Amino acid sequence: MLEVKNLHVTVEGKAILKGLDLTVNAGEVHAIMGPNGAGKSTLSAVIAGKDGYEVTQGSILFEGRDVLEMEIEERARAGLLLGFQYPIEIPGVKNIYLLKAALNAARAARGEGEIPAPEFMKLVREKSAEMKMDPSFLQRAVNEGFSGGEKKRNEILQMLVLQPKLAMLDEIDSGLDIDAMKVVAQGVNSLRNADRAILLVTHYQRLLNHIEPDRVHVLVDGRIAKSGDKSLALELESRGYDWVVEESAA
Numbered sequence: 001m002l003e004v005k006n007l008h009v010t011v012e013g014k015a016i017l018k019g020l021d022l023t024v025n026a027g028e029v030h031a032i033m034g035p036n037g038a039g040k041s042t043l044s045a046v047i048a049g050k051d052g053y054e055v056t057q058g059s060i061l062f063e064g065r066d067v068l069e070m071e072i073e074e075r076a077r078a079g080l081l082l083g084f085q086y087p088i089e090i091p092g093v094k095n096i097y098l099l100k101a102a103l104n105a106a107r108a109a110r111g112e113g114e115i116p117a118p119e120f121m122k123l124v125r126e127k128s129a130e131m132k133m134d135p136s137f138l139q140r141a142v143n144e145g146f147s148g149g150e151k152k153r154n155e156i157l158q159m160l161v162l163q164p165k166l167a168m169l170d171e172i173d174s175g176l177d178i179d180a181m182k183v184v185a186q187g188v189n190s191l192r193n194a195d196r197a198i199l200l201v202t203h204y205q206r207l208l209n210h211i212e213p214d215r216v217h218v219l220v221d222g223r224i225a226k227s228g229d230k231s232l233a234l235e236l237e238s239r240g241y242d243w244v245v246e247e248s249a250a
């Protein structure tokens with residue numbers, strides 16, 4: 001589904017990603033871990049098409065299509081969705097209108113018509129209940145005045161409604177208390193299916209107790225320095241990142 005090859009990215013002239021390779025198949029959940037500043041957020045932002053990153057070498061293919069040739073909207077329509085570490089507030093735009101507009105755009109891209117209003121209402125009510133969000137959140141401006149945990153749940157709500165093919169979640173667990181984290185993890189787990197891939201960027205192993213990854217990668221200094229199964233996350237939890245850094249420098 002996703003194939004990143006020898007990716008080099010600079011931000012404001014500074015090299016951040018330095019030859020990163022990553023292959024993710026449909027149905028898989030991959031966790032990207034690694035120390036602060038390693039380039040984890042940069043990777044997901046470049047895949048999603050955020051401005052300000054310059055790809056100097058390498059390629060990103062999504063279902064065989066050249067992602068770097070696609071506009072950000074095209075990427076979203078193709079089913080690539082990024083949930084943010086710091087979700088943005090959109091004053092003046094109701095949450096429910098954003099969800100509906102985004103869903104109808106995704107449907108249009110698949111050649112489907114607009115979702116009938118009753119069906120849409122049923123869908124969002126069901127999904128907000130799954131995320132333990134009071135329906136009143138649907139009527140509020142997007143993320144405006146939401147607590148950190150509410151914003152993260154709202155990000156997952158968007159994913160549950162939009163059903164992306166590749167869901168990327170950047171530090172979705174940061175700032176969450178244990179109950180909110182479980183709700184978020186349940187939401188992510190309910191996204192898992194054979195046709196979808198999930199890329200989880202996370203600092204901590206604790207999220208991975210609730211969302212079991214198929215693969216774990218350690219990103220160090222712009223490259224994947226080590227990959228393994230979920231036991232690698234446990235090893236990182238007990239040993240930290242230094243040994244991987246040393247191993248990869250050797």
Ligand code: ADP
Nearest residue numbers: 011012016035036037038039040041042043052
């Ligand atoms: P991580 O998510 O692994 O903590 P990031 O991808 O956010 O790391 O950042 C990697 C490096 O790129 C950091 O050194 C960071 O300061 C730098 N960086 C990211 N975005 C910018 C930017 N807009 N301007 C300058 N430097 C940036």
Ligand code: MG
Nearest residue numbers: 040041085171
């Ligand atoms: Mg980050």
